[in-house]
Amino acid sequence: MKRSKIVGLGHYVPTNIVTNDDLAQRMNTSDEWIQERTGIKERRYIVPGKDTGATMGAAAARMALENANLSADEIDFIILGTLSPDMDFPGTGVLVQRELGLDKKGIGALDIRNQCSGFVYGLSIADQFIRTGMYKNILLIGTEIHSTGLEYNDRGRHISVIFGDGAGAAVISATDEQDKGILTTHLHADGSFAEELAVAAPSSTQSPRLTPEMLEDGSVYPVMNGQLVFKNAVRRFPEVIREALKATDYQPEDIDLLIPHQANLRISEAVRRFMGLPEEKVYNNIMRYGNTTAASIPIAMSEAWQEGKIKEGDLICLAAFGSGFTWASALIRW
Numbered sequence: 001m002k003r004s005k006i007v008g009l010g011h012y013v014p015t016n017i018v019t020n021d022d023l024a025q026r027m028n029t030s031d032e033w034i035q036e037r038t039g040i041k042e043r044r045y046i047v048p049g050k051d052t053g054a055t056m057g058a059a060a061a062r063m064a065l066e067n068a069n070l071s072a073d074e075i076d077f078i079i080l081g082t083l084s085p086d087m088d089f090p091g092t093g094v095l096v097q098r099e100l101g102l103d104k105k106g107i108g109a110l111d112i113r114n115q116c117s118g119f120v121y122g123l124s125i126a127d128q129f130i131r132t133g134m135y136k137n138i139l140l141i142g143t144e145i146h147s148t149g150l151e152y153n154d155r156g157r158h159i160s161v162i163f164g165d166g167a168g169a170a171v172i173s174a175t176d177e178q179d180k181g182i183l184t185t186h187l188h189a190d191g192s193f194a195e196e197l198a199v200a201a202p203s204s205t206q207s208p209r210l211t212p213e214m215l216e217d218g219s220v221y222p223v224m225n226g227q228l229v230f231k232n233a234v235r236r237f238p239e240v241i242r243e244a245l246k247a248t249d250y251q252p253e254d255i256d257l258l259i260p261h262q263a264n265l266r267i268s269e270a271v272r273r274f275m276g277l278p279e280e281k282v283y284n285n286i287m288r289y290g291n292t293t294a295a296s297i298p299i300a301m302s303e304a305w306q307e308g309k310i311k312e313g314d315l316i317c318l319a320a321f322g323s324g325f326t327w328a329s330a331l332i333r334w
């Protein structure tokens, strides 16, 4: 049977660096508060007129293709995760397909809406398509623009300080090696928490979908029950990591590197402690990029790989939690 493995990783972050002090000039916050509660020092915001979700996704994809030694023409299918599409419809997947010059080839482009868990959900979908023999090379992208959708005032400050923009990508290919690649994936959701981390408007349930009142009352901006998100995240991350370990008969100490969704440094630190892992076995880059939702795991994985922290034969664990609530994990033998 075919297995799937990640053969190339890439990422793109905008050149525009926004520090905590920069944010403190725009709203009532401080570097001290942000670092203490989230670990974030700075994040990237798009350069208007230059960066879009599609151009960032395509840049990350080109880097992943180069690292995989594949040309875009060899890709059979695209999966793209984002909660911040460039257009209401169509999805950003077709825009990235066009950016990569694959439009005339006609390959499929699937958009998925699983927020912070988007990359791991996408990885699981790619794995199933490859195991069944339907596709050989799949491009999986997470791309996110938060900066244009945040509220820089007292009402939104606990959310605005967290998020940043960027994109990450992976090329996933079929392999005959039975002991390598994606070993297992686990996907979960609990819709009873849908409104606890959400953006309510524009909404297809209302006509017109966007009104001046929505701008005024803030329903176009994200709401987040921060403490509830925190509580559920620190429970679900370890739970879904243990589920992946159980499915493959591994123990926490077998993990060479855990790459958690970069939600908040305090969440990653709590998860590390619950799992009994030493600091060097958990990769974090939220300090530099904030939370980039569907892009956070592939950006982190790409950087970890560049830094030589992912080596041949390593057992890599990915885990995510976010809006929905959704949560997911994957174990990969590199």
Ligand code: ACO
Binding pocket: 028, 029, 030, 033, 034, 037, 038, 115, 116, 157, 158, 159, 161, 162, 197, 224, 225, 226, 227, 229, 230, 263, 264, 267, 291, 293, 321, 322, 323
């Ligand atoms: N700067 C300064 N003060 C602030 C800010 C800010 N940016 N934001 C809130 N405060 C104030 C509040 O007004 C409040 O003041 P008060 O005590 O006078 O009322 C005080 O700080 C504490 O506010 P809380 O919201 O209770 O702060 P909390 O300790 O819960 O920290 C945070 C907030 C960082 C958001 C935390 O709840 C958290 O990390 N939650 C998890 C969120 C998360 O990770 N979300 C992303 C995951 S899901 C996804 O990726 C989509």
